[in-house]
Amino acid sequence: MILLSSPSFAQAPAESLEQNPTTQAPAVNGEELPASPAEPTEADIPEEAPPYPSRNARDSQLLAQANANDARWLDTPEGKILALFRPTESRVTKGTLLLLHAAEAPPGWPASLENLRRNLPQYGWQTLAIALPHPEGVIIPARELPAAPVTKTEESSENEKNSQNEADDKSPVPQTSADTEDASVAASNTSDTTEPGAEAPVTPAAEEEPTPVITRAELIAQRIQAALLFIAQQDSNSIAVLIDNSSINDSLQALASQGYLPRMRSLILINIQPQEALNADQLTALFSNQELPVLDVFPGLDNDQQQLVRKRHRGHAMRNQLNDYQQFVVPPMQAIDIDNARSFWLERIRGFLERHTKE
Numbered sequence: 001m002i003l004l005s006s007p008s009f010a011q012a013p014a015e016s017l018e019q020n021p022t023t024q025a026p027a028v029n030g031e032e033l034p035a036s037p038a039e040p041t042e043a044d045i046p047e048e049a050p051p052y053p054s055r056n057a058r059d060s061q062l063l064a065q066a067n068a069n070d071a072r073w074l075d076t077p078e079g080k081i082l083a084l085f086r087p088t089e090s091r092v093t094k095g096t097l098l099l100l101h102a103a104e105a106p107p108g109w110p111a112s113l114e115n116l117r118r119n120l121p122q123y124g125w126q127t128l129a130i131a132l133p134h135p136e137g138v139i140i141p142a143r144e145l146p147a148a149p150v151t152k153t154e155e156s157s158e159n160e161k162n163s164q165n166e167a168d169d170k171s172p173v174p175q176t177s178a179d180t181e182d183a184s185v186a187a188s189n190t191s192d193t194t195e196p197g198a199e200a201p202v203t204p205a206a207e208e209e210p211t212p213v214i215t216r217a218e219l220i221a222q223r224i225q226a227a228l229l230f231i232a233q234q235d236s237n238s239i240a241v242l243i244d245n246s247s248i249n250d251s252l253q254a255l256a257s258q259g260y261l262p263r264m265r266s267l268i269l270i271n272i273q274p275q276e277a278l279n280a281d282q283l284t285a286l287f288s289n290q291e292l293p294v295l296d297v298f299p300g301l302d303n304d305q306q307q308l309v310r311k312r313h314r315g316h317a318m319r320n321q322l323n324d325y326q327q328f329v330v331p332p333m334q335a336i337d338i339d340n341a342r343s344f345w346l347e348r349i350r351g352f353l354e355r356h357t358k359e
Contacts, residue, residue: 072230074230075226083130086121090123093125093126094238096238098239098240099117100244100247101131114338115337115343116346119346122341125353128227132247135216217250220250241264241268245276248286249278249286261289266292266352271298274300283313295326297328298330310327330344
């Protein structure tokens with residue numbers, strides 16, 4: 001009997017431990033073993049800070065890492081911005097092409113612009129590419145929904161409710177003695193607090209005024225100023241600017257305000273944003289400088305809509321008596337042609353720049 005009952009005695013402690021896992025382990029040599037620590041919960045784990053403050057900062061950092069030789073960080077009042085700079089690869093520096101585009105940051109922008117940025121330095125033109133802030137979106141007003149029709153039952157009940165409210169408003173409300181006592185106590189308390197020599201009640205502080213929002217034109221001016229300061233440090237005396245149509249007027253205003261517009265050798269307008277075609281006032285302001293050579297580029301297929309836009313541009317240029325105005329229709333360039341240093345597009349732009357280079 002003793003031999004048969006011994007296995008049951010041996011298994012009893014193990015079963016009790018399995019049923020109650022929090023029970024401390026048995027003592028070993030007279031000493032109790034410490035209980036196992038509890039697993040940490042989600043509330044106990046501290047939240048990790050995001051690696052980048054914003055998506056734009058993340059994209060800029062990754063782009064700078066991918067283009068470590070070209071990346072330059074320029075200082076602006078709103079913080080540092082990323083620019084891609086390529087010095088010339090020839091003995092003589094003919095000038096600098098400043099590329100400004102608001103759709104995407106290089107090298108994610110159109111293949112034609114990246115083709116210029118990478119390959120013009122082989123022909124003596126250093127390039128500096130800066131992404132401008134995106135155009136401000138159009139605010140769509142809220143749609144006004146028509147009021148739901150009112151049924152006769154609802155109308156009669158509403159009229160009865162209004163008449164009852166009017167009757168209640170007209171009926172005088174008697175003032176009880178308790179109300180009179182409360183009013184006298186409040187008046188005495190007020191007189192006590194306004195005695196001579198007493199401190200005036202503290203009024204809540206005025207709300208802080210909201211921080212003024214900087215406009216897109218101001219951001220463009222800051223970035224262009226930083227780019228021009230960087231170019232001045234490169235000892236370049238010939239500057240050409242390439243701008244897309246969505247940023248042309250704000251960019252020219254920034255160049256004019258900083259005194260660089262007369263120093264520009266040429267302007268390349270690339271109409272890469274067809275949804276933001278320039279109106280009459282914008283075209284008049286664009287072609288106001290008669291001495292500035294302008295190459296008006298229209299990428300993509302030359303359909304009927306683009307032909308109308310080209311005709312309007314040429315008409316404003318002729319009325320403003322531009323001395324050197326040219327239009328150029330370029331077919332879309334594929335990403336495979338980005339590194340093509342002998343593309344027709346590159347040769348056309350290089351020829352225009354060198355014809356207007358001044359020592």
